[in-house]
Amino acid sequence: MKDKIRTLLAKVEAFDAGSLEEAEAFRVKMLSKKGAIPALFQDFKSVDPAGRKEIGKQLNALKQTASDKVNAIKKRLEAEAESRKQTTQGPDMSTPANFSPIGSRHPLSVVRNRINRIFQNIGFVISEGPEIEDDWHNFSALNFPEEHPARDMQDTFFVEKNPDIALRTHTSSVQVRVMESQQPPIRTISPGRVFRNEAISARAHCIFHQVEGLYIDKGVSFADMKQCLLYFAREMFGEKTQIRLRPSFFPFTEPSAEMDVSCNICGGPGCPICKYSGWIEVMGCGMVDPNVLDNCGIDSKKYSGYAFGMGIERIAMNIYQIKDLRMFFENDLRFLRQFESAW
Ligand code: DAH
16 A cells, blocks of 8 residues: 555656646546545555554645645646747737728829829929019019019018018919029929918919929920920820910010810810810910020020919819819818828
8 A cells, every 4th residue: 555655656746747638637547536546545444444544644645745736737837828828919910900090182282293293204393482582583583574563463462561572472483593593404393382462262362372384495486385285284184185375464474375274074065164165274374585584594595485384273173173262271171081192
């Protein structure tokens, strides 16, 4: 009996398990009803009474050691499994992502970026100028004579009652700055914000946006301008678009024209958008007046060029069928969210 106890005790002491299943199997083998230790308790009944006390002690000690050992091993294995779970847990890639709404571009930015890209694709570069301008760059260099009524075409915001400094009324001021600092060939477009002292309504605002274009080189003709603007109109409004040039007046171009595009809604016969004319006015343009070239240090006997200027709001209103200009400035998210675009 004593030998059996010793052998089992040695087995218990030597035992270790790599898994909970192994530990449980050992427990069953040793401690369950039909296990080796309860079997010894059965045998104990036949032990001679003189040895009972000591053997009983040894048996109890064996049972205690075995169950302590199995419990300790199980506890350790469980703790190891828990810590493994924590370090390998990481993010669960199968859980649905949180929805975080992304913004959308402002429709004026979408349209401006498209205009920029159309001209960049044929070699125009972007140039920018200040929003606070002096009289020279906004008016005088552009051939607006002093006290000439042409200045009244654009109601001006002056800065601190200084008649020489104003918020630019058009992006044509950037033409002057480009020509003053570069010699031809010049191919540039200038997008930007402009300001006019006008009452705010569905069709007018005191702040709006323009893109100015300028091309100067040797032998540039009115036909070159027409072809460039036809290309623009078709890229912008669709390949079937037609253009029409109507004579107009601007102090800085001679001859000057107003360009219309065929109505992209009805395609010509007339609809409420084009006010039943079949045409939509898009921009002013013309051959740069030789006086302007000379004012800006470019020899008008050697060079000629064309310029054009368009309002971004007007084009955006047309493309998106927006009836009220003020919507561009109210920043109502229900309006803005309709313009998700890669541009
Ligand atoms: N600056 C003009 C305006 O704001 C638009 C314009 C017309 C620009 C004709 C030009 C041009 O360069 O040639 O109304």
